[in-house]
Amino acid sequence: MQCAFLQKYFQSNSESISNGICIILALVSVKLYTSFDFNCPCLPQYNKLYSLGVMIVPPIILFFLGVLVNRHTGVMMDEWMRPIGERSKNPAVVKYLFSAMIQRALLAPMVWILVTLLDGKIFICAFSISSVGLKLHGPNCLWFLSSGMPNNTGLDLIRIMAKVPCKEDSIFRNSSFRKAVSRYIRCYSQAVGWSILLLLILLGALGRLIKPCFDDHATFLQTRYWSNYLDVEQKLFDETCVLHARDFARKCVVQFFEDMREDTILRLPHPPSIRCYREEEEDEEEERLHGITKQEQVDQLLNKWYYAKPELDVTRIAYRPRACVTWEDQDGKTLYSDV
Amino acid sequence: MDKFRMMFQFLQSNQESFMNGICGIMALASAQMYSAFEFSCPCIPEYNYAYGIGLLIIPPIWFFMLGFVLNNNVSMLAEEWRRPTGKRSKDPTILRYMFCSITQRSLIAPAVWVTVTLMDGKSFLCAFSINLDIERFGNSSLIKGMSEMEKMKLLAKIPCKDLFEHLEIRVAASRYIKCISQACGWMVLLMMTFTAFMIRAIRPCFSQAAFLKTKYWSHYIDIERKMFDETCKEHAKSFAKVCIHQYFENVSGEMRSFHRHRSADDSDDEEDRRSDEDKLLGIRAQDDMNKVLWNWHTCKPPLALRKDQSNGEDNNGLKKEVNGGPNGFVKGHTHDMEKKEWAVYYSKV
Numbered sequence: 001m002q003c004a005f006l007q008k009y010f011q012s013n014s015e016s017i018s019n020g021i022c023i024i025l026a027l028v029s030v031k032l033y034t035s036f037d038f039n040c041p042c043l044p045q046y047n048k049l050y051s052l053g054v055m056i057v058p059p060i061i062l063f064f065l066g067v068l069v070n071r072h073t074g075v076m077m078d079e080w081m082r083p084i085g086e087r088s089k090n091p092a093v094v095k096y097l098f099s100a101m102i103q104r105a106l107l108a109p110m111v112w113i114l115v116t117l118l119d120g121k122i123f124i125c126a127f128s129i130s131s132v133g134l135k136l137h138g139p140n141c142l143w144f145l146s147s148g149m150p151n152n153t154g155l156d157l158i159r160i161m162a163k164v165p166c167k168e169d170s171i172f173r174n175s176s177f178r179k180a181v182s183r184y185i186r187c188y189s190q191a192v193g194w195s196i197l198l199l200l201i202l203l204g205a206l207g208r209l210i211k212p213c214f215d216d217h218a219t220f221l222q223t224r225y226w227s228n229y230l231d232v233e234q235k236l237f238d239e240t241c242v243l244h245a246r247d248f249a250r251k252c253v254v255q256f257f258e259d260m261r262e263d264t265i266l267r268l269p270h271p272p273s274i275r276c277y278r279e280e281e282e283d284e285e286e287e288r289l290h291g292i293t294k295q296e297q298v299d300q301l302l303n304k305w306y307y308a309k310p311e312l313d314v315t316r317i318a319y320r321p322r323a324c325v326t327w328e329d330q331d332g333k334t335l336y337s338d339v
Numbered sequence: 340m341d342k343f344r345m346m347f348q349f350l351q352s353n354q355e356s357f358m359n360g361i362c363g364i365m366a367l368a369s370a371q372m373y374s375a376f377e378f379s380c381p382c383i384p385e386y387n388y389a390y391g392i393g394l395l396i397i398p399p400i401w402f403f404m405l406g407f408v409l410n411n412n413v414s415m416l417a418e419e420w421r422r423p424t425g426k427r428s429k430d431p432t433i434l435r436y437m438f439c440s441i442t443q444r445s446l447i448a449p450a451v452w453v454t455v456t457l458m459d460g461k462s463f464l465c466a467f468s469i470n471l472d473i474e475r476f477g478n479s480s481l482i483k484g485m486s487e488m489e490k491m492k493l494l495a496k497i498p499c500k501d502l503f504e505h506l507e508i509r510v511a512a513s514r515y516i517k518c519i520s521q522a523c524g525w526m527v528l529l530m531m532t533f534t535a536f537m538i539r540a541i542r543p544c545f546s547q548a549a550f551l552k553t554k555y556w557s558h559y560i561d562i563e564r565k566m567f568d569e570t571c572k573e574h575a576k577s578f579a580k581v582c583i584h585q586y587f588e589n590v591s592g593e594m595r596s597f598h599r600h601r602s603a604d605d606s607d608d609e610e611d612r613r614s615d616e617d618k619l620l621g622i623r624a625q626d627d628m629n630k631v632l633w634n635w636h637t638c639k640p641p642l643a644l645r646k647d648q649s650n651g652e653d654n655n656g657l658k659k660e661v662n663g664g665p666n667g668f669v670k671g672h673t674h675d676m677e678k679k680e681w682a683v684y685y686s687k688v
Contacts, residue, residue: 036458041518042511043475050518057525064536077543166514241555242562248642249563253570256640257620257631295642302551 014071014231018104021069025108029062033115040125040165044158047165051126055116059109066105072097075231083307092223093230100227110200117193120186121165127185128164237305248298358444361409365448369402373455380465380498384491387498391466395456399449406445413441415561425638433560436553450531457524460517461498467516468497476511567635577618578628 041050067073076097079089116122164181327335381390407413416437419429456462469491485493496502503509542550622628 037460037517037521039460039514039517039521041515043515046515046518050522053522053525057529061525061529061532064532068532068536068539073540074543077540078547081543081547166510242558245555245559245562246566249559249566250570252563252640252642253566254620256635257570257574257622298555298642299552302555303548305548305551307548 014228018070018072018100022066022104022107025062025066025069026111029058029108029112030115032058033112033119038121038125040121042163042166044129044162047129047162048126051122055113055122059112062108062112063105066108067101070101070104071231072101072227075227075234076101078234079230085307090223090226092219093227096223097227097230114193114197117189117196120182120189123189123192124182124185125165127188128181129158129161244298358410358412362406362444362447365402365406365409366451369398369448369452370455372398373452373459378461378465380461382496382499382502384469384495387469387495388466391462391464395453395462395466399452402448402452403445406448407441410441410444412437412561415564416441418564419560422639423637426641427639430553430556432549432553433557436550437557440557454524454528457520457527460513460520463520463523464513464516465498468512469494471497471512471516473508473512476508476515571632573618574620574622574628577615578622580615581619581623 038054041047076094079097080094082089161181164178167178329335378394381387416434419437420434422429471494473494493503497509497512500509622631
């Protein structure tokens with residue numbers, strides 16, 4: 001039961017946790033937008049700059065965050081940058097990991113951009129001035145003039161239009177002009193937002209449908225398997241390092257204590273008939289050390305793990321001969337062997 | 340193997356996610372503190388700047404130091420830095436790695452405070468309202484004929500709603516400064532994220548092997564410290580048990596044999612005492628224990644384990660005497676006794 005659960009943890013972990021983090025980041029981006037106090041400067045020179053900034057900088061930040069929190073980034077970089085050693089490199093795996101990482105990282109920025117477009121505040125802030133040029137010389141200028149544009153404040157037109165996004169300004173207090181302009185620009189903004197969303201969904205659907213025609217599905221299965229394998233391998237390596245460090249530490253500490261003793265008792269490993277439970281545990285611990293008992297050995301092991309990763313062939317360990325103790329008499333005949 | 344998987348998960352998750360949890364809690368605490376804090380600009384020309392910028396800088400420094408205080412690894416770093424070299428050489432890259440990881444975690448709460456303060460805009464408004472060019476926000480009839488001092492006094496009152504009567508100018512000015520403050524906030528956030536991205540994503544291009552090494556050994560130091568504490572506790576427990584047993588026996592006058600017989604039908608009592616004796620690991624006197632604890636700091640052992648079945652590779656230089664008898668037992672505990680080595684052979688009869 002535990003075994004099955006842990007197996008599932010290791011297999012499905014990389015993909016579904018990445019997806020979960022992706023979605024959490026998208027929700028964070030929505031929450032960030034709603035809690036951000038959008039503050040249009042309402043000055044002719046700064047409106048467009050501010051709006052462009054708020055539309056572009058947070059998506060870049062969210063993209064970097066998406067790349068950072070994704071576990072596959074580390075796996076991909078390791079696989080890309082490692083020396084070849086005994087294991088050949090498969091560029092298809094790197095490409096697969098890269099595209100998966102980029103797709104996941106792009107979700108939160110797209111959510112931000114769509115939310116800003118559907119809300120409309122940014123478009124109103126950016127384009128309230130340019131709507132002057134559009135509308136006062138077009139066929140609808142009469143409609144705008146009749147809405148009661150304020151013209152008694154002494155400010156020129158550009159300045160008036162720049163103040164449209166700001167609700168509290170007193171020059172618009174009794175006219176519905178501001179509401180009309182806002183509604184008009186918001187309508188444009190929402191249209192753009194929905195079209196982008198529709199385009200993205202269409203692209204996604206098309207990609208899903210057409211991909212099997214172009215890609216070799218068998219190769220795809222292989223690359224997906226090996227990219228998952230790399231992730232699991234890295235996790236298992238870290239896990240083995242942790243367990244090894246623990247056993248190393250325990251033995252080091254016990255050895256340190258025993259060095260202070262006056263007498264030492266040498267114990268050869270007991271034959272199985274006399275072995276008791278506690279010594280079985282110690283033998284298991286010896287086994288977990290895998291013969292690595294010195295600092296230089298550990299350093300060498302970690303160095304080799306990077307510079308010359310082993311080939312993907314575990315036949316040797318599956319058919320490894322077991323060590324046994326033999327006692328021989330003076331003629332060389334075996335008296336007793338622990339097999 | 341499943342047992343070890345669970346243990347690994349517990350070990351790994353305990354260390355890292357505990358520290359990450361503390362990190363996250365501090366970040367939330369910093370955001371909450373900002374919203375609970377009542378910002379009140381003094382609205383006096385000489386103090387505005389100090390108040391505004393002080394509120395932007397001093398709480399982050401406080402959060403940074405709090406991060407160091409709450410992090411358990413700081414004492415580990417200090418210990419590793421200050422210990423005498425002894426038999427184990429010191430590796431400066433490990434110290435640097437530990438310091439970097441502690442610093443990175445401590446920087447998150449201050450970053451959250453700075454970002455939230457800049458996005459809110461009140462501190463910039465308080466600090467920079469004096470430097471505004473008021474003509475651009477409304478009619479300049481307001482400041483006509485004012486001296487420099489009076490102009491500054493008027494501008495300093497902008498952040499305070501109840502002190503500055505001209506609503507439109509105040510609203511326009513505060514909007515302008517808030518816009519600049521938010522732009523600064525986004526830039527700071529972008530720079531921090533970009534730096535973190537460069538460190539995390541580009542680092543594998545350089546020195547990945549050395550990084551694996553330092554990560555392993557810094558983790559090892561932490562585990563070793565915990566193991567040492569655990570072993571000391573077990574030892575103290577066994578020490579206390581045996582000491583009390585011996586005391587009672589001394590008082591009652593009965594003598595119990597402490598020689599070991601490896602017979603199959605031991606009573607539970609003797610087995611417990613035997614395992615306690617084993618747990619003592621040969622340390623039976625206060626002086627010996629003090630020596631153990633003193634040497635642990637001044638002269639840490641080298642990182643080279645001996646195999647249990649040593650074929651003469653024993654590097655302690657003990658006098659060797661081989662006894663072919665069926666039992667081996669531990670001698671007394673005075674300091675000037677010669678150390679003896681016993682080899683135990685078992686014969687299958």
